[in-house]
Amino acid sequence: LFAAHVHFAFYDCIDGGWNHGRQGGLTGDGCRYRIMPSTSFTRPGFSHLFTAPAPPERGRNDTARLGFYLCRVLEDRIDVHLIRTCGETEETLRPGFQRLLTPVPHGSGNHKTIGGTSSSGALVGGDQGAATMPADATTPNALSGSRQGLPRGVGVPAAWERLLGVSLAHPLAPVAEVPVAYPSVIRQPVRNDYPLLSCLELGVGQVRAPGSDLRGGDQRRRLQLLRREGVRLQIGELWTDATSLCRQIDDHSGEVDRWEIQIPGSSRPSEECLAWLAGESRPAVSLCAVVPGETVTGKQHPRTRIGYRVEELPELDALLVSHGAQVDSVLCRLDSSPGSLTSVLELRRRPQLDAVHRVDFLFQLPGQDDAGNVAAAAEALLAAALVKGSKLFVEPFLDLDRTLDIGHGMLDTLCNPRPVFHLLRTLNALLSRGIPRFDFDVVEETLDGFRVLRLGAEEVFVALLFPSSEGAPLPRNLVDSVGGSGAFRLCELCDGTVSTVLRGDDLDAVRIHGPAFLQSVVQH
Known part of the structure; x- marks a missing residue:
């Protein structure tokens, strides 16, 4: 309506x-x-x-x-x-x-059919739609090949297994009182639905929120509305003891898709926590380290690190195995230094994980430079796509001001999108679709002032392009290096626009204004 x-x-x-x-x-x-x-x-x-x-x-x-x-x-x-x-x-x-018309979330319980009967299936459907554009179905999602360093049992993602998630530092639906409202003698309570509507527009597959949001009526209901739209809900709780956690889980049965167990002060779960994880009757669980006192370059005081480092995962996996415990996922940080792609490639070089079914990633936008945020976010989402089944949780969703930690989010303080919002919306749609047989390696090179990340495949060529300056021409050396029909589709990620490029075109006239996605057209 x-x-x-x-x-x-x-x-x-x-x-x-x-x-x-x-x-x-x-x-x-x-x-x-x-x-x-x-x-x-x-x-x-x-x-x-x-x-x-x-x-x-x-x-x-x-x-x-x-x-x-x-x-x-x-x-x-x-x-x-x-x-x-x-x-x-x-x-x-x-x-x-x-x-580019990007897909929106949908669940099986939030829409009626044309005939008025309810749709069937689970609350959150596996097929989440598709990007509508002049493109074929060979847009990449993840890379196949060797799974060294990755969890065992990682299957092929669903036809639309969305990569992108957000972490909610702010409430999903803030409520304020507008003064002197009609009839000019009252304060009118008004709810801000723009963050919720932006989640739907962005096409996120999951959100992270603190457990306190479930204990307030307003936020609890808004989260359930979002979940009803097909967005999975991951709720974080600091571990204290099994009794308290079980009570919380029981109180919100049917409202949460995954519980994020946050381990305070250490990357190692306690003996009681390990015993609970080894139990047979528990919900889907993700582990997240919360480690204070981390030294951060350029910061006067230490910071609290949320999420595991790549090098901590083998020790955690061995600890879980020794206690007969398994977890559905762990949260691992993708910090801007040494770089998201470097961190993921390091993960793949490490031994396989046996007790961890999936590795999800946390990524914080690096600062107030919108151009820097756009480039870093594009690399992080691409890096997450290299690990099948993984999700990338991006933060902050809204601009964040914590005195010495000031950063732009996907939305500004008026809840209007920043450039990184549209980049993530577009790239999430392109990378979340079903994929053909991709090679394992990502080739990084520099061509005519562009940083180029190539994804090799048997049927399709795909590259993520980062121009060194706005308005740089598309590198002819890159186009000429690709065999096939010589036809490409070029997506400007921040604009959300798509055009067709032919090998014989005047490529000097094809100007790239920000990170772009180049894909060869497959002739059938």
Whole structure:
């Protein structure tokens, strides 16, 4: 159901069957309810909801929110895509480029079929849609080949096993009171649904949130709405004892897809924790180290490290094996130094893991330089794609100010997307699709001022391009080195646009404005 108009976007579910009891959750099909913002932009009063000044021109020039919704009516659901225009018109778009329509999450319980019956299957479906673009189904996801250094039993990912996740440092749905609201003598409580709506637009497959979010009614329900849309929920709890954890798990049965057990002060679980992990009756679990006192270059005081280092995983795996314990996943940091790709390649050189079924990755955007964040995030997501089944949790989702730790997020303080948001949205769609037979190695080279990461495959050529300057021409040496038809599809990741490039084209006229994804066209 779409309704209008206000000067703010809202999202809810009508008759969602919310149970406020001990095992609260959303039941039934319900009806998704979207309140649409006016095309006259954000009303200034609502800026009180954000930790930021009013938008430009007191909200009248908030062009980042301009766009339209595209509803794709499928056999068993309706997918809703936000197409941002940012005030562009047909005259201002670059000729020869098409927009990439990226998939949105969907679960089996959140949509009704056209006939009105509920769709079947589990809460979170395995097939999460596909990127709609002038491209074939050979877009890469992960690399096959040797699995040395990777968990045993890692299977081929589902047709749409989404790589991207986010870590929620801020609440998913902040609530504030807007002063002097209608009828001008009250404070009106207003909920900010832009982070939730942005998760759907981004196409995330999973979110991490602290356990405290389940103990508050507002955040608990919003998380369940997100989960009902097909986004897996990973809830973190610091380990204290088995009794407390089991009580928490029991209180929120059916609301969480994976519990993240955070080991305080050490990378080694305690004996009691190991005994609990070895038990037969427990939910899906991920382990995460929380180690204080880490020295960080450029910081005056030590910091707390969240997540394992690559070199700590073999010792953890051996400890789990010796206690007869297994875990569904562990969280490993991909720090900007020595680089995400270097860390993943180091993981693959190490011995196989026996008690860890999957390695997921945590990645923090490096700072306030949007261009640097874009490049680092592209490398991190590509690196995560090299490990089958792995997920990449990116943080911060919103701009974060912790005095000496100030960083830009995927959204700014007005909850408008930064360039890294669109890069992750686009690259997640391209890397999360089913793949052909890829070689194991990634070839890194420099061509005409571009940093190039090649992914070799039997049927398709794929490369991630990082230009040294904005507007650099596509390297002809790269195009000429690829056999086949000589036709390529070029995706500008921050713009979310796709164009066709032929070997005989004037490549000097093909300008790359940021990280780009180049894929050969397979002729059948």
